[in-house]
Amino acid sequence: MKLPLGLALISMTVACSRDCPTAPARGAGTASPAAASVTPHDAAPPGNAVQAEMQRLHAALQTTLTGLAYGDVRAAPAAFAEVDHARHATEAALEGGAYQLARNADRLPRFRELDEAFHGALETLVEATVRNDLDATAAALGPVLRACQPCHGEFRK
Numbered sequence: 454m455k456l457p458l459g460l461a462l463i464s465m466t467v468a469c470s471r472d473c474p475t476a477p478a479r480g481a482g483t484a485s486p487a488a489a490s491v492t493p494h495d496a497a498p499p500g501n502a503v504q505a506e507m508q509r510l511h512a513a514l515q516t517t518l519t520g521l522a523y524g525d526v527r528a529a530p531a532a533f534a535e536v537d538h539a540r541h542a543t544e545a546a547l548e549g550g551a552y553q554l555a556r557n558a559d560r561l562p563r564f565r566e567l568d569e570a571f572h573g574a575l576e577t578l579v580e581a582t583v584r585n586d587l588d589a590t591a592a593a594l595g596p597v598l599r600a601c602q603p604c605h606g607e608f609r610k
């Protein structure tokens with residue numbers, strides 16, 4: 454489980470940069486490409502519908518990780534509501550042809566299948582954060598994070 458730990462560390466670096474005296478040195482984190490991608494909306498305005506959705510997803514996960522670190526994940530549901538909102542915009546863009554998948558654009562049914570499964574996993578996560586159940590939240594992150602790369606491998610350039 455390298456990815457969740459990596460994200461957690463990055464998130465904590467960001468969260469602690471202002472108010473955590475034991476935060477790791479910022480320079481080391483911000484120099485790496487992984488850290489740079491934590492705040493894609495800082496680097497550039499949201500691009501297409503999927504990029505906008507992914508940026509909100511990334512932000513919502515960061516909110517969740519920070520909440521786990523501090524023992525209160527109740528800020529997460531509102532952040533995931535924004536992801537859900539963006540997902541509807543993605544769906545509309547796919548339907549109307551405003552967005553074409555970056556890769557394998559002809560495999561829309563497969564994309565939808567992965568997307569459905571992913572949002573099922575997200576629902577479990579959100580339900581745990583609504584209850585402020587830290588153990589269930591941490592457990593629910595696994596399936597969510599494991600779903601990122603398979604979809605990117607097929608549909609992201």
Ligand code: HEC
Pocket residue numbers: 490493500501503504505507508510511514554555564567568571597598600601602604605608609610
């Ligand atoms: C069902 C498919 C799917 C899943 C699941 C998925 N993504 Fe993505 N993601 C995409 C696609 C497609 C792109 C490329 C969009 C483009 O550039 O047109 C993308 C791009 C991104 C980007 C770059 C956004 C930008 O501004 O260029 C980030 C960050 C990202 N995803 C994070 C994640 C994370 C974190 C997860 C898992 C927690 C995840 N994604 C799960 C489909 C998915």
